[in-house]
Amino acid sequence: MVKKIKIFYFLTLLICSSLSFAENIQFIALGDLPYNLPKDEHKYQKLINEINKQKHRFSIFLGDTKSGSSPCSNEYLIKVFNQFNSFNQPLIYTPGDNEWTDCHRINAGAYDPTERLDFIRDLYFKLPQSLGMKKISLQRQSEIFPEFKKFVENSYWIESNYIFATVHIVGSNNNFQNSLEKNKEFLERNAANNAWITYIFNLANKNLFSGIIFAYHADMFFHQPQTKDPEVGFKETLRLLTREAELFKKPVLLMNGDSHTLKIDQPLLNDKKNVLENVYRLQVMGAEQIQAVEITIDPRKNSPFIFRPISTAQD
Numbered sequence: 001m002v003k004k005i006k007i008f009y010f011l012t013l014l015i016c017s018s019l020s021f022a023e024n025i026q027f028i029a030l031g032d033l034p035y036n037l038p039k040d041e042h043k044y045q046k047l048i049n050e051i052n053k054q055k056h057r058f059s060i061f062l063g064d065t066k067s068g069s070s071p072c073s074n075e076y077l078i079k080v081f082n083q084f085n086s087f088n089q090p091l092i093y094t095p096g097d098n099e100w101t102d103c104h105r106i107n108a109g110a111y112d113p114t115e116r117l118d119f120i121r122d123l124y125f126k127l128p129q130s131l132g133m134k135k136i137s138l139q140r141q142s143e144i145f146p147e148f149k150k151f152v153e154n155s156y157w158i159e160s161n162y163i164f165a166t167v168h169i170v171g172s173n174n175n176f177q178n179s180l181e182k183n184k185e186f187l188e189r190n191a192a193n194n195a196w197i198t199y200i201f202n203l204a205n206k207n208l209f210s211g212i213i214f215a216y217h218a219d220m221f222f223h224q225p226q227t228k229d230p231e232v233g234f235k236e237t238l239r240l241l242t243r244e245a246e247l248f249k250k251p252v253l254l255m256n257g258d259s260h261t262l263k264i265d266q267p268l269l270n271d272k273k274n275v276l277e278n279v280y281r282l283q284v285m286g287a288e289q290i291q292a293v294e295i296t297i298d299p300r301k302n303s304p305f306i307f308r309p310i311s312t313a314q315d
Contacts, residue, residue: 025160025297026055028310031062031096031217031257032286037070043290046312051292052088057159058136059087059292062257062284063096063170063217072103072111074119081123081131090130092138094166095120095153096217096257101175113175114185125152141196148192156200161210162297165200167193169216169237171258176233186233194240201244210299211251214241219258219283221267242268245279251304252279253295260287264307280305 028051034040051059065080066072077099084091099120103111128143129135141154148154156165168189177183197214204212220234245252245268254267263283268276282305285291289311296306 023160027057028059028292029255029284030292031284032064032260035067035287047290050312058090060215061093063094064098066098068098068102069107071109072116084131087132089134090136091132092130094215097170097172101172121152151192154196163204163209164213167216169218171218174233213253215255217257219256245276246270253305254281257284257286
């Protein structure tokens with residue numbers, strides 16, 4: 001009798017574990033907004049209210065909390081920080097170029113971009129957890145790689161056997177400069193990003209995760225072919241993603257903002273110019289479109305990602 005009870009208990013645990021892995025995951029992706037202030041302030045708040053009505057696991061903001069021509073002031077960055085914390089569910093943020101790389105522009109305040117990045121890191125990434133009213137724990141790259149201790153913005157978390165990771169890849173050519181002297185920031189961050197991507201794939205393989213979701217700002221596919229142009233700041237990252245995703249074979253979702261139009265495609269090609277069919281890309285809308293995208297992951301399907309735009313009635 002005892003043996004039968006133990007077998008029944010084991011089978012129950014196995015079934016419960018299988019059911020938990022088969023559970024759908026729903027979350028929100030948005031970015032590149034609000035751009036036109038104060039005109040879009042009301043629309044953006046309505047979008048936040050709409051997201052708060054729904055029961056998603058979390059939201060991911062894919063960079064650019066403002067336009068490139070608006071001031072990069074402490075006051076505005078703090079205001080955004082408080083808005084992020086008004087989301088009912090966890091909010092995970094990865095920076096865009098308009099928050100720091102483009103802040104040298106006169107109409108943005110003529111700031112030192114690296115000083116702005118330091119301020120953002122101190123404000124948004126002080127603790128090993130998400131923003132939002134409800135928090136989730138995040139594993140930060142700075143806690144794993146001593147040599148990359150400044151890169152607190154790169155993080156990962158796990159939901160129902162899928163691993164989610166933010167990577168600090170931004171528009172404006174990833175802050176890649178033509179001069180070696182000016183390229184120090186890019187070279188450090190690019191090395192950290194690529195080490196982080198490699199680590200995430202290794203972790204997914206080791207733990208038999210069902211898939212990977214990468215969240216970052218830049219539209220790395222704006223010009224083709226990005227992997228060969230020496231003036232492009234994404235080439236090493238794209239090569240790495242292509243190589244690792246082809247070996248991984250399981251579903252990979254790349255999520256970005258930057259270009260302000262909704263796009264769903266399969267943009268990675270291997271050395272034989274064949275599409276990597278396990279890799280999907282979601283580019284969220286932004287700027288004039290104050291909208292978000294709901295993503296559902298159905299782990300029972302070979303192509304598990306389902307996308308639904310979320311908008312509000314426009315005044």
